[in-house]
Amino acid sequence: MSRRLVMLCAAASLVLAFAVPVFGDPPDLIILSKTEVFGSLSRAPVRFPHEDHWSLDGVDCFTCHHDFKDGKNVMDPGRLTPGDPSTQCATCHDGPQALEKGFHQLCITCHNAEKKKGRVTGPRTCGECHAWKK
Numbered sequence: 600m601s602r603r604l605v606m607l608c609a610a611a612s613l614v615l616a617f618a619v620p621v622f623g624d625p626p627d628l629i630i631l632s633k634t635e636v637f638g639s640l641s642r643a644p645v646r647f648p649h650e651d652h653w654s655l656d657g658v659d660c661f662t663c664h665h666d667f668k669d670g671k672n673v674m675d676p677g678r679l680t681p682g683d684p685s686t687q688c689a690t691c692h693d694g695p696q697a698l699e700k701g702f703h704q705l706c707i708t709c710h711n712a713e714k715k716k717g718r719v720t721g722p723r724t725c726g727e728c729h730a731w732k733k
Contacts, residue, residue, distance in 0.1 A: 625649055625681050631702065637695050642729035645702070651721075663705060666691075 632644035652658055664686050666674040678686050692701035706721070706728070713720035722728045 625653065633689055633698060636689050636693075636698055642725065643731045645728045646730075662709075 627648070627650040629647040629649050630644050631647050632640060634640065652663070653660065660676075660679050661672055661674055664674055664679060665672045674686075680686075684690060688701055689698050692698040707723055710720045710723045714723065722730075
């Protein structure tokens, strides 16, 4: 086998080793209830269509998943594996008020910005996000 082919195979292996954890199969739908943080819920849990978000133009994993240091998102892409608790919101936004503020600030701010751009957007009011199933 030529040296060039060996190098190409090694490079491809590295790309795959890092791409699989980042681009693994994230869940299509996430139910945001966190009763372990909030206790009993006064509103319905939020049904978060994960797939609808990561498939949007201009949105990538790091739009939501973050680890800020000195104002920069330094989230390690290797941590973004489905089910990894270290990348779930409640890990850093600990406590009911911090978690609620984190969800509301991220979601509503983005949805309002999309609305201002004239784009179709997700829910922006309490009852739209916390909708009881009929």
